[in-house]
Amino acid sequence: MNILHIDASASDSAVSHTRRLSSELVERLETAYPGATIVYRDLVANQLPHVDMTIRHAWTADSTGDIKLAETMSRSKALVDELKAADVVVVGxxxxxxxxxxxxxxxxxxxxxxxxxxxxxxxxxxGLLSGKVYLVLSSGGIYSKGPFAAYDHLSTYLEAIFSFLGILDVEVIRAEGIAYGPEQDQAAMANAAQRIEAIVA
Ligand SMILES: Cc1cc2nc3c(=O)[nH]c(=O)nc-3n(C[C@H](O)[C@H](O)[C@H](O)COP(=O)(O)O)c2cc1C
Incomplete structure:
Protein backbone atom coordinates (compact mmCIF):
# COMPACT_ATOMS: atom_id res chain seq x y z
CA MET A 1 0.00 0.00 0.00
CA ASN A 2 1.53 3.30 -1.12
CA ILE A 3 -0.04 6.50 0.18
CA LEU A 4 0.70 9.89 -1.35
CA HIS A 5 -0.20 12.62 1.14
CA ILE A 6 -0.44 16.16 -0.23
CA ASP A 7 -1.09 19.36 1.72
CA ALA A 8 -1.75 22.77 0.20
CA SER A 9 -2.86 24.98 3.09
CA ALA A 10 -0.88 28.18 3.62
CA SER A 11 -1.69 27.92 7.34
CA ASP A 12 0.59 25.93 9.60
CA SER A 13 -0.45 22.64 11.17
CA ALA A 14 -1.36 24.29 14.49
CA VAL A 15 -4.31 26.09 12.90
CA SER A 16 -4.94 24.54 9.50
CA HIS A 17 -8.17 22.57 9.22
CA THR A 18 -7.10 20.59 6.17
CA ARG A 19 -3.61 19.79 7.49
CA ARG A 20 -5.11 18.45 10.71
CA LEU A 21 -7.78 16.39 8.96
CA SER A 22 -5.55 15.06 6.19
CA SER A 23 -2.97 13.90 8.74
CA GLU A 24 -5.71 12.27 10.86
CA LEU A 25 -6.87 10.39 7.78
CA VAL A 26 -3.34 9.30 6.86
CA GLU A 27 -2.70 8.12 10.45
CA ARG A 28 -5.87 6.03 10.30
CA LEU A 29 -4.89 4.59 6.93
CA GLU A 30 -1.47 3.72 8.35
CA THR A 31 -3.15 1.86 11.20
CA ALA A 32 -5.52 0.09 8.83
CA TYR A 33 -2.67 -0.90 6.49
CA PRO A 34 0.39 -1.67 8.63
CA GLY A 35 3.58 -1.30 6.65
CA ALA A 36 2.06 1.23 4.25
CA THR A 37 4.57 3.54 2.61
CA ILE A 38 3.82 7.24 3.00
CA VAL A 39 5.17 9.90 0.67
CA TYR A 40 4.44 13.39 1.95
CA ARG A 41 4.36 16.45 -0.29
CA ASP A 42 3.87 19.83 1.35
CA LEU A 43 3.17 22.09 -1.61
CA VAL A 44 3.56 25.23 0.48
CA ALA A 45 6.83 24.40 2.25
CA ASN A 46 8.25 23.06 -1.03
CA GLN A 47 6.56 24.98 -3.80
CA LEU A 48 6.70 23.89 -7.40
CA PRO A 49 7.33 26.51 -10.04
CA HIS A 50 4.64 27.58 -12.46
CA VAL A 51 4.98 25.83 -15.78
CA ASP A 52 7.21 28.20 -17.75
CA MET A 53 9.11 28.01 -21.04
CA THR A 54 12.02 26.05 -19.54
CA ILE A 55 9.70 23.42 -18.07
CA ARG A 56 7.58 23.23 -21.20
CA HIS A 57 10.72 22.81 -23.28
CA ALA A 58 12.17 20.19 -20.93
CA TRP A 59 9.09 17.99 -21.34
CA THR A 60 9.62 17.78 -25.09
CA ALA A 61 13.38 18.21 -25.56
CA ASP A 62 16.31 15.82 -25.31
CA SER A 63 18.02 16.84 -22.07
CA THR A 64 21.33 15.06 -22.78
CA GLY A 65 24.17 17.29 -21.65
CA ASP A 66 21.92 20.13 -20.47
CA ILE A 67 22.01 20.22 -16.67
CA LYS A 68 19.09 22.63 -16.26
CA LEU A 69 16.81 20.62 -18.54
CA ALA A 70 17.93 17.36 -16.93
CA GLU A 71 17.08 18.73 -13.45
CA THR A 72 13.67 19.93 -14.62
CA MET A 73 12.92 16.56 -16.22
CA SER A 74 14.02 14.63 -13.17
CA ARG A 75 11.72 16.74 -10.93
CA SER A 76 8.83 16.13 -13.35
CA LYS A 77 9.57 12.42 -13.44
CA ALA A 78 9.73 12.19 -9.63
CA LEU A 79 6.33 13.89 -9.29
CA VAL A 80 4.71 11.67 -11.89
CA ASP A 81 6.37 8.50 -10.54
CA GLU A 82 5.18 9.10 -6.98
CA LEU A 83 1.63 9.70 -8.21
CA LYS A 84 1.72 6.59 -10.42
CA ALA A 85 3.02 4.52 -7.50
CA ALA A 86 0.25 5.66 -5.14
CA ASP A 87 -2.61 3.30 -4.35
CA VAL A 88 -4.23 6.03 -2.30
CA VAL A 89 -3.85 9.80 -2.65
CA VAL A 90 -4.89 12.06 0.23
CA VAL A 91 -5.19 15.72 -0.74
CA GLY A 92 -5.67 18.35 1.96
CA GLY A 127 -6.67 8.24 -17.75
CA LEU A 128 -3.66 6.02 -17.08
CA LEU A 129 -3.86 6.01 -13.29
CA SER A 130 -5.98 3.96 -10.91
CA GLY A 131 -6.57 3.80 -7.17
CA LYS A 132 -8.42 6.02 -4.76
CA VAL A 133 -8.31 9.66 -3.78
CA TYR A 134 -9.56 11.32 -0.62
CA LEU A 135 -10.18 15.05 -0.98
CA VAL A 136 -9.99 16.70 2.44
CA LEU A 137 -11.38 20.17 1.87
CA SER A 138 -12.17 23.23 3.93
CA SER A 139 -13.83 26.54 3.21
CA GLY A 140 -15.02 29.60 5.08
CA GLY A 141 -18.46 29.34 3.47
CA ILE A 142 -20.80 26.46 2.62
CA TYR A 143 -20.74 25.04 -0.88
CA SER A 144 -22.01 21.45 -0.57
CA LYS A 145 -25.57 22.85 -0.71
CA GLY A 146 -27.38 26.18 -0.71
CA PRO A 147 -27.06 29.38 -2.73
CA PHE A 148 -23.26 29.18 -3.17
CA ALA A 149 -23.12 25.57 -4.42
CA ALA A 150 -22.47 26.81 -7.97
CA TYR A 151 -19.35 28.64 -6.73
CA ASP A 152 -17.66 25.36 -5.72
CA HIS A 153 -14.80 25.05 -8.20
CA LEU A 154 -12.72 23.21 -5.61
CA SER A 155 -14.32 19.78 -5.18
CA THR A 156 -15.65 19.80 -8.75
CA TYR A 157 -12.25 20.71 -10.18
CA LEU A 158 -10.32 18.12 -8.16
CA GLU A 159 -12.88 15.41 -8.90
CA ALA A 160 -12.64 16.23 -12.60
CA ILE A 161 -8.83 16.19 -12.64
CA PHE A 162 -8.46 12.92 -10.75
CA SER A 163 -11.15 11.14 -12.76
CA PHE A 164 -9.61 12.50 -15.97
CA LEU A 165 -6.34 10.86 -14.89
CA GLY A 166 -8.17 7.57 -14.24
CA ILE A 167 -8.72 7.76 -10.47
CA LEU A 168 -12.48 7.31 -10.43
CA ASP A 169 -12.83 6.39 -6.77
CA VAL A 170 -13.04 9.85 -5.20
CA GLU A 171 -14.20 10.48 -1.63
CA VAL A 172 -14.79 14.05 -0.45
CA ILE A 173 -14.49 15.07 3.21
CA ARG A 174 -15.37 18.69 3.97
CA ALA A 175 -15.03 21.02 6.91
CA GLU A 176 -17.06 23.93 5.61
CA GLY A 177 -18.62 27.10 6.93
CA ILE A 178 -15.75 27.55 9.35
CA ALA A 179 -15.95 31.35 9.00
CA TYR A 180 -19.53 31.34 10.34
CA GLY A 181 -18.27 31.43 13.93
CA PRO A 182 -16.50 29.18 16.43
CA GLU A 183 -19.49 26.88 16.91
CA GLN A 184 -19.86 26.14 13.21
CA ASP A 185 -16.06 25.76 12.96
CA GLN A 186 -16.03 23.15 15.75
CA ALA A 187 -19.10 21.38 14.38
CA ALA A 188 -17.60 21.26 10.86
CA MET A 189 -14.35 19.80 12.19
CA ALA A 190 -16.18 17.25 14.37
CA ASN A 191 -18.32 16.26 11.41
CA ALA A 192 -15.28 15.81 9.14
CA ALA A 193 -13.43 13.84 11.83
CA GLN A 194 -16.45 11.54 12.20
CA ARG A 195 -16.52 10.98 8.44
CA ILE A 196 -12.84 10.04 8.56
CA GLU A 197 -13.46 7.60 11.42
CA ALA A 198 -16.36 6.03 9.54
CA ILE A 199 -14.40 5.76 6.29
CA VAL A 200 -11.45 3.95 7.81
CA ALA A 201 -13.44 1.97 10.38
C1 LIG B 1 -6.32 33.37 0.12
C2 LIG B 1 -7.59 32.82 0.72
C3 LIG B 1 -8.72 32.74 -0.09
C4 LIG B 1 -9.91 32.22 0.42
N1 LIG B 1 -11.00 32.10 -0.39
C5 LIG B 1 -12.14 31.56 0.09
C6 LIG B 1 -13.28 31.39 -0.75
O1 LIG B 1 -13.29 31.70 -1.93
N2 LIG B 1 -14.40 30.86 -0.20
C7 LIG B 1 -14.47 30.46 1.11
O2 LIG B 1 -15.49 29.98 1.54
N3 LIG B 1 -13.38 30.57 1.91
C8 LIG B 1 -12.23 31.12 1.44
N4 LIG B 1 -11.13 31.21 2.25
C9 LIG B 1 -11.20 30.63 3.61
C10 LIG B 1 -10.58 29.25 3.67
O3 LIG B 1 -11.08 28.41 2.64
C11 LIG B 1 -10.85 28.61 5.01
O4 LIG B 1 -10.31 29.42 6.03
C12 LIG B 1 -10.30 27.20 5.12
O5 LIG B 1 -10.74 26.63 6.32
C13 LIG B 1 -8.80 27.20 5.09
O6 LIG B 1 -8.31 25.88 5.26
P1 LIG B 1 -7.04 25.65 6.19
O7 LIG B 1 -7.49 26.00 7.62
O8 LIG B 1 -6.66 24.24 6.04
O9 LIG B 1 -5.98 26.59 5.71
C14 LIG B 1 -9.95 31.77 1.77
C15 LIG B 1 -8.80 31.87 2.58
C16 LIG B 1 -7.64 32.40 2.06
C17 LIG B 1 -6.40 32.47 2.94
Missing part, protein backbone atom coordinates in the same frame (compact mmCIF):
# COMPACT_ATOMS: atom_id res chain seq x y z
CA UNK A 93 -6.81 21.55 0.28
CA UNK A 94 -8.47 24.74 1.46
CA UNK A 95 -10.69 26.70 -0.89
CA UNK A 96 -8.96 29.84 -2.12
CA UNK A 97 -11.17 32.12 -4.18
CA UNK A 98 -13.61 29.33 -4.96
CA UNK A 99 -10.99 26.86 -6.18
CA UNK A 100 -7.65 25.19 -5.35
CA UNK A 101 -4.68 27.18 -4.00
CA UNK A 102 -2.27 28.04 -6.81
CA UNK A 103 0.37 25.76 -5.21
CA UNK A 104 -1.92 22.78 -5.81
CA UNK A 105 -2.78 23.94 -9.33
CA UNK A 106 0.97 24.07 -10.06
CA UNK A 107 1.26 20.42 -8.91
CA UNK A 108 -1.62 19.44 -11.21
CA UNK A 109 0.17 21.17 -14.11
CA UNK A 110 3.27 19.11 -13.34
CA UNK A 111 1.56 15.73 -13.18
CA UNK A 112 -1.24 15.89 -15.77
CA UNK A 113 0.96 14.99 -18.72
CA UNK A 114 -0.21 13.33 -21.92
CA UNK A 115 1.55 10.01 -22.40
CA UNK A 116 2.36 9.77 -18.69
CA UNK A 117 -0.82 10.07 -16.63
CA UNK A 118 -3.37 10.21 -19.45
CA UNK A 119 -3.33 9.65 -23.16
CA UNK A 120 -5.37 10.59 -26.16
CA UNK A 121 -7.06 7.79 -28.07
CA UNK A 122 -9.36 7.69 -31.09
CA UNK A 123 -12.25 7.61 -28.61
CA UNK A 124 -10.99 10.58 -26.62
CA UNK A 125 -8.70 11.02 -23.61
CA UNK A 126 -8.03 8.06 -21.28
Missing amino acids: SPMYNFTVPSTLKAWVDHVAIAGQTFRYTAEGPR
Whole structure:
Protein backbone atom coordinates (compact mmCIF):
# COMPACT_ATOMS: atom_id res chain seq x y z
CA MET A 1 0.00 0.00 0.00
CA ASN A 2 1.53 3.30 -1.12
CA ILE A 3 -0.04 6.50 0.18
CA LEU A 4 0.70 9.89 -1.35
CA HIS A 5 -0.20 12.62 1.14
CA ILE A 6 -0.44 16.16 -0.23
CA ASP A 7 -1.09 19.36 1.72
CA ALA A 8 -1.75 22.77 0.20
CA SER A 9 -2.86 24.98 3.09
CA ALA A 10 -0.88 28.18 3.62
CA SER A 11 -1.69 27.92 7.34
CA ASP A 12 0.59 25.93 9.60
CA SER A 13 -0.45 22.64 11.17
CA ALA A 14 -1.36 24.29 14.49
CA VAL A 15 -4.31 26.09 12.90
CA SER A 16 -4.94 24.54 9.50
CA HIS A 17 -8.17 22.57 9.22
CA THR A 18 -7.10 20.59 6.17
CA ARG A 19 -3.61 19.79 7.49
CA ARG A 20 -5.11 18.45 10.71
CA LEU A 21 -7.78 16.39 8.96
CA SER A 22 -5.55 15.06 6.19
CA SER A 23 -2.97 13.90 8.74
CA GLU A 24 -5.71 12.27 10.86
CA LEU A 25 -6.87 10.39 7.78
CA VAL A 26 -3.34 9.30 6.86
CA GLU A 27 -2.70 8.12 10.45
CA ARG A 28 -5.87 6.03 10.30
CA LEU A 29 -4.89 4.59 6.93
CA GLU A 30 -1.47 3.72 8.35
CA THR A 31 -3.15 1.86 11.20
CA ALA A 32 -5.52 0.09 8.83
CA TYR A 33 -2.67 -0.90 6.49
CA PRO A 34 0.39 -1.67 8.63
CA GLY A 35 3.58 -1.30 6.65
CA ALA A 36 2.06 1.23 4.25
CA THR A 37 4.57 3.54 2.61
CA ILE A 38 3.82 7.24 3.00
CA VAL A 39 5.17 9.90 0.67
CA TYR A 40 4.44 13.39 1.95
CA ARG A 41 4.36 16.45 -0.29
CA ASP A 42 3.87 19.83 1.35
CA LEU A 43 3.17 22.09 -1.61
CA VAL A 44 3.56 25.23 0.48
CA ALA A 45 6.83 24.40 2.25
CA ASN A 46 8.25 23.06 -1.03
CA GLN A 47 6.56 24.98 -3.80
CA LEU A 48 6.70 23.89 -7.40
CA PRO A 49 7.33 26.51 -10.04
CA HIS A 50 4.64 27.58 -12.46
CA VAL A 51 4.98 25.83 -15.78
CA ASP A 52 7.21 28.20 -17.75
CA MET A 53 9.11 28.01 -21.04
CA THR A 54 12.02 26.05 -19.54
CA ILE A 55 9.70 23.42 -18.07
CA ARG A 56 7.58 23.23 -21.20
CA HIS A 57 10.72 22.81 -23.28
CA ALA A 58 12.17 20.19 -20.93
CA TRP A 59 9.09 17.99 -21.34
CA THR A 60 9.62 17.78 -25.09
CA ALA A 61 13.38 18.21 -25.56
CA ASP A 62 16.31 15.82 -25.31
CA SER A 63 18.02 16.84 -22.07
CA THR A 64 21.33 15.06 -22.78
CA GLY A 65 24.17 17.29 -21.65
CA ASP A 66 21.92 20.13 -20.47
CA ILE A 67 22.01 20.22 -16.67
CA LYS A 68 19.09 22.63 -16.26
CA LEU A 69 16.81 20.62 -18.54
CA ALA A 70 17.93 17.36 -16.93
CA GLU A 71 17.08 18.73 -13.45
CA THR A 72 13.67 19.93 -14.62
CA MET A 73 12.92 16.56 -16.22
CA SER A 74 14.02 14.63 -13.17
CA ARG A 75 11.72 16.74 -10.93
CA SER A 76 8.83 16.13 -13.35
CA LYS A 77 9.57 12.42 -13.44
CA ALA A 78 9.73 12.19 -9.63
CA LEU A 79 6.33 13.89 -9.29
CA VAL A 80 4.71 11.67 -11.89
CA ASP A 81 6.37 8.50 -10.54
CA GLU A 82 5.18 9.10 -6.98
CA LEU A 83 1.63 9.70 -8.21
CA LYS A 84 1.72 6.59 -10.42
CA ALA A 85 3.02 4.52 -7.50
CA ALA A 86 0.25 5.66 -5.14
CA ASP A 87 -2.61 3.30 -4.35
CA VAL A 88 -4.23 6.03 -2.30
CA VAL A 89 -3.85 9.80 -2.65
CA VAL A 90 -4.89 12.06 0.23
CA VAL A 91 -5.19 15.72 -0.74
CA GLY A 92 -5.67 18.35 1.96
CA SER A 93 -6.81 21.55 0.28
CA PRO A 94 -8.47 24.74 1.46
CA MET A 95 -10.69 26.70 -0.89
CA TYR A 96 -8.96 29.84 -2.12
CA ASN A 97 -11.17 32.12 -4.18
CA PHE A 98 -13.61 29.33 -4.96
CA THR A 99 -10.99 26.86 -6.18
CA VAL A 100 -7.65 25.19 -5.35
CA PRO A 101 -4.68 27.18 -4.00
CA SER A 102 -2.27 28.04 -6.81
CA THR A 103 0.37 25.76 -5.21
CA LEU A 104 -1.92 22.78 -5.81
CA LYS A 105 -2.78 23.94 -9.33
CA ALA A 106 0.97 24.07 -10.06
CA TRP A 107 1.26 20.42 -8.91
CA VAL A 108 -1.62 19.44 -11.21
CA ASP A 109 0.17 21.17 -14.11
CA HIS A 110 3.27 19.11 -13.34
CA VAL A 111 1.56 15.73 -13.18
CA ALA A 112 -1.24 15.89 -15.77
CA ILE A 113 0.96 14.99 -18.72
CA ALA A 114 -0.21 13.33 -21.92
CA GLY A 115 1.55 10.01 -22.40
CA GLN A 116 2.36 9.77 -18.69
CA THR A 117 -0.82 10.07 -16.63
CA PHE A 118 -3.37 10.21 -19.45
CA ARG A 119 -3.33 9.65 -23.16
CA TYR A 120 -5.37 10.59 -26.16
CA THR A 121 -7.06 7.79 -28.07
CA ALA A 122 -9.36 7.69 -31.09
CA GLU A 123 -12.25 7.61 -28.61
CA GLY A 124 -10.99 10.58 -26.62
CA PRO A 125 -8.70 11.02 -23.61
CA ARG A 126 -8.03 8.06 -21.28
CA GLY A 127 -6.67 8.24 -17.75
CA LEU A 128 -3.66 6.02 -17.08
CA LEU A 129 -3.86 6.01 -13.29
CA SER A 130 -5.98 3.96 -10.91
CA GLY A 131 -6.57 3.80 -7.17
CA LYS A 132 -8.42 6.02 -4.76
CA VAL A 133 -8.31 9.66 -3.78
CA TYR A 134 -9.56 11.32 -0.62
CA LEU A 135 -10.18 15.05 -0.98
CA VAL A 136 -9.99 16.70 2.44
CA LEU A 137 -11.38 20.17 1.87
CA SER A 138 -12.17 23.23 3.93
CA SER A 139 -13.83 26.54 3.21
CA GLY A 140 -15.02 29.60 5.08
CA GLY A 141 -18.46 29.34 3.47
CA ILE A 142 -20.80 26.46 2.62
CA TYR A 143 -20.74 25.04 -0.88
CA SER A 144 -22.01 21.45 -0.57
CA LYS A 145 -25.57 22.85 -0.71
CA GLY A 146 -27.38 26.18 -0.71
CA PRO A 147 -27.06 29.38 -2.73
CA PHE A 148 -23.26 29.18 -3.17
CA ALA A 149 -23.12 25.57 -4.42
CA ALA A 150 -22.47 26.81 -7.97
CA TYR A 151 -19.35 28.64 -6.73
CA ASP A 152 -17.66 25.36 -5.72
CA HIS A 153 -14.80 25.05 -8.20
CA LEU A 154 -12.72 23.21 -5.61
CA SER A 155 -14.32 19.78 -5.18
CA THR A 156 -15.65 19.80 -8.75
CA TYR A 157 -12.25 20.71 -10.18
CA LEU A 158 -10.32 18.12 -8.16
CA GLU A 159 -12.88 15.41 -8.90
CA ALA A 160 -12.64 16.23 -12.60
CA ILE A 161 -8.83 16.19 -12.64
CA PHE A 162 -8.46 12.92 -10.75
CA SER A 163 -11.15 11.14 -12.76
CA PHE A 164 -9.61 12.50 -15.97
CA LEU A 165 -6.34 10.86 -14.89
CA GLY A 166 -8.17 7.57 -14.24
CA ILE A 167 -8.72 7.76 -10.47
CA LEU A 168 -12.48 7.31 -10.43
CA ASP A 169 -12.83 6.39 -6.77
CA VAL A 170 -13.04 9.85 -5.20
CA GLU A 171 -14.20 10.48 -1.63
CA VAL A 172 -14.79 14.05 -0.45
CA ILE A 173 -14.49 15.07 3.21
CA ARG A 174 -15.37 18.69 3.97
CA ALA A 175 -15.03 21.02 6.91
CA GLU A 176 -17.06 23.93 5.61
CA GLY A 177 -18.62 27.10 6.93
CA ILE A 178 -15.75 27.55 9.35
CA ALA A 179 -15.95 31.35 9.00
CA TYR A 180 -19.53 31.34 10.34
CA GLY A 181 -18.27 31.43 13.93
CA PRO A 182 -16.50 29.18 16.43
CA GLU A 183 -19.49 26.88 16.91
CA GLN A 184 -19.86 26.14 13.21
CA ASP A 185 -16.06 25.76 12.96
CA GLN A 186 -16.03 23.15 15.75
CA ALA A 187 -19.10 21.38 14.38
CA ALA A 188 -17.60 21.26 10.86
CA MET A 189 -14.35 19.80 12.19
CA ALA A 190 -16.18 17.25 14.37
CA ASN A 191 -18.32 16.26 11.41
CA ALA A 192 -15.28 15.81 9.14
CA ALA A 193 -13.43 13.84 11.83
CA GLN A 194 -16.45 11.54 12.20
CA ARG A 195 -16.52 10.98 8.44
CA ILE A 196 -12.84 10.04 8.56
CA GLU A 197 -13.46 7.60 11.42
CA ALA A 198 -16.36 6.03 9.54
CA ILE A 199 -14.40 5.76 6.29
CA VAL A 200 -11.45 3.95 7.81
CA ALA A 201 -13.44 1.97 10.38
C1 LIG B 1 -6.32 33.37 0.12
C2 LIG B 1 -7.59 32.82 0.72
C3 LIG B 1 -8.72 32.74 -0.09
C4 LIG B 1 -9.91 32.22 0.42
N1 LIG B 1 -11.00 32.10 -0.39
C5 LIG B 1 -12.14 31.56 0.09
C6 LIG B 1 -13.28 31.39 -0.75
O1 LIG B 1 -13.29 31.70 -1.93
N2 LIG B 1 -14.40 30.86 -0.20
C7 LIG B 1 -14.47 30.46 1.11
O2 LIG B 1 -15.49 29.98 1.54
N3 LIG B 1 -13.38 30.57 1.91
C8 LIG B 1 -12.23 31.12 1.44
N4 LIG B 1 -11.13 31.21 2.25
C9 LIG B 1 -11.20 30.63 3.61
C10 LIG B 1 -10.58 29.25 3.67
O3 LIG B 1 -11.08 28.41 2.64
C11 LIG B 1 -10.85 28.61 5.01
O4 LIG B 1 -10.31 29.42 6.03
C12 LIG B 1 -10.30 27.20 5.12
O5 LIG B 1 -10.74 26.63 6.32
C13 LIG B 1 -8.80 27.20 5.09
O6 LIG B 1 -8.31 25.88 5.26
P1 LIG B 1 -7.04 25.65 6.19
O7 LIG B 1 -7.49 26.00 7.62
O8 LIG B 1 -6.66 24.24 6.04
O9 LIG B 1 -5.98 26.59 5.71
C14 LIG B 1 -9.95 31.77 1.77
C15 LIG B 1 -8.80 31.87 2.58
C16 LIG B 1 -7.64 32.40 2.06
C17 LIG B 1 -6.40 32.47 2.94
